[in-house]
Amino acid sequence: MGTVVLLDLMGGVALLLWGLHMVHSGILRAFGPDLRQLLAKGLNNRFTAFAAGLGLTALLQSSTATALITSSFTSEGLVSLVPALAIMLGANVGTTLIVQILSFKIAAVAPVLFIIGLVAFRTGPRSRIKDIGRVSIGLGLMLLALHILLDTLAPAENAPGMRVFMNAITGDPVLCIVVGAVVTWVVHSSVASVLLVMSLAFAHFITPVAALALVLGANLGSAINPIVEGARRDNPASYRLPLGNLANRMIGIALVAPFLNPIAELLQSWQPDPAKATAQFHIAFNVVTAIVFIGLLDGMARLLKKLLPTRVRETDPLRPRYLDESALETPSLALADAARETLHMGDHVEVMLRKVMAAMMTNDRALVDQVSQMDNSVDSLDEAIKLYVTKLTRGSLDEREGQRAMEIVSFAINLEHIGDIIDKNLSELATKKIKRRFQFSAEGAEELSAFHKRTMDSLRIAFGVFMSGDVNEARKLLAEKAALRNTELAATERHLDRLREGRPETIETTSLHLDVLRDLRRIHSHICSVAYPVLDAAGELAAYRATESDMAALPAPAAGRSG
Secondary structure, three states: OHHHHHHHHHHHHHHHHHHHHHHHHHHHHHHHHHHHHHHHHOOOOHHHHHHHHHHHHHHHOOHHHHHHHHHHHHHOOOOOHHHHHHHHHHHHHHHHHHHHHHOOOOHHHHHHHHHHHHHHHHHOOOHHHHHHHHHHHHHHHHHHHHHHHHHHHOOOOOOHHHHHHHHHHHOOHHHHHHHHHHHHHHHOOHHHHHHHHHHHHHOOOOOHHHHHHHHHHHHHHHHHHHHHHHOOOOOHHHHHHHHHHHHHHHHHHHHHHHHHHHHHHHHHHHOOOHHHHHHHHHHHHHHHHHHHHOOOHHHHHHHHHHHOOOOOOOOOOOOOOOOOHHHOOOHHHHHHHHHHHHHHHHHHHHHHHHHHHHHHHHOOHHHHHHHHHHHHHHHHHHHHHHHHHHHHHOOOOOHHHHHHHHHHHHHHHHHHHHHHHHHHHHHHHHHHHHHHOOOOOHHHHHHHHHHHHHHHHHHHHHHHHHHHOOHHHHHHHHHHHHHHHHHHHHHHHHHHHHHHOOOHHHHHHHHHHHHHHHHHHHHHHHHHOOHHHHHHHOOOHHHHHHHHHHHHHOOOOOOOOOO
16 A cells, blocks of 8 residues: 555655656746846846846746856856846745645646646647647646545545655755755655655655755755756856855745744734645745845855955866757757857867968967867867757657757758867878978979968858858859869969979979868868758759769869969
8 A cells, every 4th residue: 555655655756856857948948048148137236136136947847957057147147146146036036926826726727737738739830829839738737636646635634654654755855855855856846845745745655844854955956956957067156156045045944943933823824724824835935035135145246256266267178168058958059059159169260261361371380289178178179069959859749949049059060060170180291291391393382372361251251151051142152162163274284384394393293282272172161061951951962963964064264374
């Protein structure tokens, strides 16, 4: 009997967590960018920040998510510590609102929510409608889970073994606080743990004092998750916000815990329903804590800055700048972050391409060494981008988001290939030229420089096409690809003319010259890869392929003589 009850209880908790996850992910997918903008607009002062944190968390039902988003703002320097702490005070109140709603007996609404959610999810014309359907289904699952929990606990109320077990772990208020904190930290949801406590209180498995103590523990446990997930060990300043929020919770708990017995008696006289009394204590604790601490945030911020100073360190080129883990649950934000990181990677490639040609022309060995070091950064960023996008695609993306994810990975791979060509081919050619003290002819150097400049120009155009999806710029990029192929053939023939003339510098550098042209043209081909998805989306790729095949069949144009 006890085993069956325990399994039913665990199943109910799992269903509750899954329903909460569906609400959270549905809101993020439907309104993610708008929610982040709402949070950003509320940073003018502590009171608007408090309201923004309350509103955002009431929708997301996750103070951890709000903490991670706010932490990303503080790490980027977009928000100071005082309004960030005010946001967390609002977030703590926001998580209590759905608990208040679910404290009423509205389980009969669950089938209606399932029907509405299913219709919206299966027939919604837009992804936002589908995501709202996901939210409706999630709310229905939460109501169903509460119904299961109450039905499971009711017949077990008089089971002596169960009652002895519950009395053992909830007999001491301090132990209750610890148990509540651990459970909330494990399930990553104060909402779920408080709803479970409400169910236990309603079934009289725990005393009113134990219920209130467990609620305090749930509030403590929810403040631990942002420290574990959001703070960065290499930057002590990143701990300021989560530790400040934890300190607020701990001080509030320390002030309330000694008075749990009179508070429980007062609540019982005012609200005989133990589940509702638990929910009302939960919201009262967070509201009072917010009122007490919102005027003390300046002193707390100064103390946190003193204890956790900003570490001044050089930017590590191997580390990604824009891959925000907290954005992964909002595909539009995560894709924007991945695209920014890919441009950051492209900046490294652009510098490498410029430096390797400078090394080639000036015989500067130091530049060659710098290019080799930068290729390590490009490889590291490529791996980070692919891993980040892979994490993102584990969730459900719509067709447009999935296509964009593949475009980002494809461009990152092509940039990594460009980096390899620069490091393993052009750098070796530059090293060979430096060791043997070769010099290009004046005409040959001018041709290579012009070819290199056109490649660099195309790379900058490719960055624009990657971010904007501009069809005209994509056409321009592929037109330049065809033109540059003809330019390579013409430059090769002019080089052969100089070779036939017997120029010493041309004879010495003939293999170098032709290899540089070949490698630059290969780089240009990788650059142009960004244009294909844009033309494909515009329905022009098939026509371009046909034109490209026809041009490839034509004889090469005659090259001019250079003398």
